[in-house]
Amino acid sequence: MSKKNWKREATVTIISIVIVAGVILGGFQLLRMYLNTDAPFRIISNQPSSMEPIMYYGDIGVIKHVPGYEIGIGDVIVFNAYHWPLYGYPVPPAPVMHRVVNVTFEYGHFWYQTWGDNRLTNPTPDPGWTADWQVYGKVILTIPRVGLVAVWFYEGGYIFAIVILTIITVIYVIWELQKEEPFSDQPVKPD
Numbered sequence: 313m314s315k316k317n318w319k320r321e322a323t324v325t326i327i328s329i330v331i332v333a334g335v336i337l338g339g340f341q342l343l344r345m346y347l348n349t350d351a352p353f354r355i356i357s358n359q360p361s362s363m364e365p366i367m368y369y370g371d372i373g374v375i376k377h378v379p380g381y382e383i384g385i386g387d388v389i390v391f392n393a394y395h396w397p398l399y400g401y402p403v404p405p406a407p408v409m410h411r412v413v414n415v416t417f418e419y420g421h422f423w424y425q426t427w428g429d430n431r432l433t434n435p436t437p438d439p440g441w442t443a444d445w446q447v448y449g450k451v452i453l454t455i456p457r458v459g460l461v462a463v464w465f466y467e468g469g470y471i472f473a474i475v476i477l478t479i480i481t482v483i484y485v486i487w488e489l490q491k492e493e494p495f496s497d498q499p500v501k502p503d
Contacts, residue, residue: 349377351448354390354409355459357466362428363388363409370460373409373451380422380444387412388451389424391442399439407448410438421445 343352352375359369366388367373375390383389390409397403414425423441428434465473 347374347376347449349375349449351375351390351407354407354448354451355462356409357406357459357463360430360433362430362433363411364430364433366429367409367454368456370457370463372455372459374453374455375449376452377447377449380447383412383415383422383424383444383447383450385412385415389426389442390448390451391424391426391446392448393438393442394446395442396439401439408438409451410434413437416441 340352344350354373354375356363356367356369356371356373361368361371373388373390388409388411390407393401393404393408408426410426410428412424413427416423422444424444424447425437425441427437461469
């Protein structure tokens, strides 16, 4: 491979990576705008899931922000549970995804009582009531098992992926350098 082709191939690779990253980030931003929420999806990352048998470990819930009056009994919502310590419970490490079992309207806001579907992990309703301003939105779609890769990355799989990609890159560069003919800046003399 000549020096000119090497530079061209490197440039094409870099541009391709930038385009793919732009599409991914741009797609996420479009999804946020379309669903009107900062958190357009939530991955079930605890096992067993508090939403079994409806949602399992690795499932993704797609979330759409809706006005408080559009959330009713039976809807699954995603919310911040910062109020749980007031009732003696720790704040969960991520937003909670549970089903609404009761709704009330007081002080100009909707309030939701929630409860996970899995009665083994959630024998009682969630502590306190969740206000409408704590809700990211309601789950409009569940995609089974797609989030397993993201959970794996979050739980340390990214280290394995980085090591494998580094090894593949080194092998590829060595392979290409061995195929390359040595070149010099001296002009080649005709025979």
